[in-house]
Amino acid sequence: MGSCSQEKEKQMVDLFAFSRAVISGKIEMGRFFLAPCLVLLAVLLLGSGADALQVIGGSVTVVQGDTAILPCKLRLIDSTEDLTQITWQKRTREKPSNDNFITVGPSQEPQFVHRRDDRFKYIGNFNDKNGTLQLSNVALKDEGSYTCIFTLFPGGTKKTEIPLKVTVPPFTSVMDNLPTLGTEEVLFVTCTAAGSRPPAEVRWLTGVLGDKLRTTTNYIHYGNGTTTTVSSLFGVPTREINGHQVQCVISSHAISTEETLPFIIQVYFSPTEVNMKAISGHSFECVTEANPNANFTWSRYGQSLLPSVVKVEGAKLQVLSLTSDLNGLYQCEASNTYGRKYGQLYVHVASEACSAAWALFGVLLSLNVIGAAAWCFHKSGHFQRCLEESTSIYSMCSIKCCSPDIKDQYHDHMQKR
Numbered sequence: 051m052g053s054c055s056q057e058k059e060k061q062m063v064d065l066f067a068f069s070r071a072v073i074s075g076k077i078e079m080g081r082f083f084l085a086p087c088l089v090l091l092a093v094l095l096l097g098s099g100a101d102a103l104q105v106i107g108g109s110v111t112v113v114q115g116d117t118a119i120l121p122c123k124l125r126l127i128d129s130t131e132d133l134t135q136i137t138w139q140k141r142t143r144e145k146p147s148n149d150n151f152i153t154v155g156p157s158q159e160p161q162f163v164h165r166r167d168d169r170f171k172y173i174g175n176f177n178d179k180n181g182t183l184q185l186s187n188v189a190l191k192d193e194g195s196y197t198c199i200f201t202l203f204p205g206g207t208k209k210t211e212i213p214l215k216v217t218v219p220p221f222t223s224v225m226d227n228l229p230t231l232g233t234e235e236v237l238f239v240t241c242t243a244a245g246s247r248p249p250a251e252v253r254w255l256t257g258v259l260g261d262k263l264r265t266t267t268n269y270i271h272y273g274n275g276t277t278t279t280v281s282s283l284f285g286v287p288t289r290e291i292n293g294h295q296v297q298c299v300i301s302s303h304a305i306s307t308e309e310t311l312p313f314i315i316q317v318y319f320s321p322t323e324v325n326m327k328a329i330s331g332h333s334f335e336c337v338t339e340a341n342p343n344a345n346f347t348w349s350r351y352g353q354s355l356l357p358s359v360v361k362v363e364g365a366k367l368q369v370l371s372l373t374s375d376l377n378g379l380y381q382c383e384a385s386n387t388y389g390r391k392y393g394q395l396y397v398h399v400a401s402e403a404c405s406a407a408w409a410l411f412g413v414l415l416s417l418n419v420i421g422a423a424a425w426c427f428h429k430s431g432h433f434q435r436c437l438e439e440s441t442s443i444y445s446m447c448s449i450k451c452c453s454p455d456i457k458d459q460y461h462d463h464m465q466k467r
């Protein structure tokens with residue numbers, strides 16, 4: 051906005067202006083920003099008695115691909131001048147020289163001076179001295195300055211310049227760098243706002259993780275005037291940080307509201323040690339931690355098939371009935387894309403003599419802790435305590451029934467491996 055004294059010196063043409071913004075097809079009327087000058091002008095005009103010629107223009111901002119209205123209207127107050135032609139000139143990124151490109155005569159049929167471009171449509175009204183143009187499917191190359199010229203007889207020409215700004219909303223994305231467990235700082239995730247005009251700002255909301263994370267932001271500027279903003283989030287990939295949510299926030303003049311992309315930090319790791327858990331007297335579950343979650347496969351040493359009295363569902367193994375067919379060492383494999391670990395379950399169904407006390411004896415082992423696993427035999431009544439004391443070995447049989455030959459069988463098994 052110029053000062054009043056500057057405006058006075060200008061052609062009357064420019065005295066009345068309003069800004070106009072066309073964003074996402076929505077027209078926002080701007081404010082008259084020269085109100086104080088207009089009062090002064092009115093006084094001047096009354097004094098001089100001159101014709102009051104005014105061209106209404108404005109400045110236009112449009113999102114790439116949308117339709118822009120280039121407003122232009124001549125106000126002829128108390129004038130005998132005749133309008134003979136409306137001419138449009140443009141100076142754009144594509145063609146930086148100011149060239150005539152459309153003329154409109156009393157026939158109202160627009161003529162293209164050079165190449166025809168059907169994206170331009172004359173939507174004004176010649177008799178109304180309205181030169182308004184519409185430009186659809188606006189591209190970056192259209193950005194520039196458009197001049198609307200009224201040729202009057204005998205007065206000459208009156209014109210106004212309409213700047214056209216083209217914005218390009220960014221393409222936004224977050225990309226997981228798939229960090230695996232470790233103790234050194236690594237890249238967790240990048241958030242990208244690509245091809246934005248004007249450049250987009252990208253920031254992270256990290257909540258409680260604030261001081262555990264570090265961010266960097268880079269801008270890549272392209273020849274066509276767009277910019278790609280890439281913001282990276284770094285941290286130490288610990289188990290504690292796994293599963294925390296952060297947010298990438300993107301803001302730009304090209305988008306009306308901020309865009310928020312939530313992201314859950316994932317630290318990937320192979321299955322940790324595999325433990326056996328007794329769910330009930332007849333069911334066992336293979337327990338581990340892994341990211342992504344582990345898949346479980348049960349097998350039995352020395353046998354290609356599991357016995358028919360065993361039902362397997364994911365991590366769970368269920369014994370349907372107690373027969374001596376069950377006897378043996380079972381293995382549970384926990385695996386994901388980062389690795390695999392094994393857990394073992396030793397099952398022994400005691401002899402008929404013992405079956406009154408219904409004897410199922412399970413030895414559950416994690417491969418990791420075989421060396422450390424201590425034997426733990428308890429009477430069935432103490433099963434729960436046994437479970438708490440050692441997740442590795444469970445006994446569901448009285449020591450009298452089971453202990454000697456189970457021990458031997460187990461050791462045989464372990465020695466053969």
Ligand SMILES: *[C@@H]1O[C@H](CO)[C@@H](O)[C@H](O)[C@H]1NC(C)=O
Nearest residue numbers: 106123173174175180181182
């Ligand atoms: C000029 O024409 C356009 C398109 O028809 C219209 O929207 C606008 O209101 C007109 N301008 C004036 C000042 O009458």
Ligand SMILES: *[C@@H]1O[C@H](CO)[C@@H](O)[C@H](O)[C@H]1NC(C)=O
Nearest residue numbers: 190218245272273274275276
């Ligand atoms: C701008 O240039 C970049 C790099 O050449 C390109 O990827 C992008 O699509 C262009 N954007 C527009 C709106 O033309």
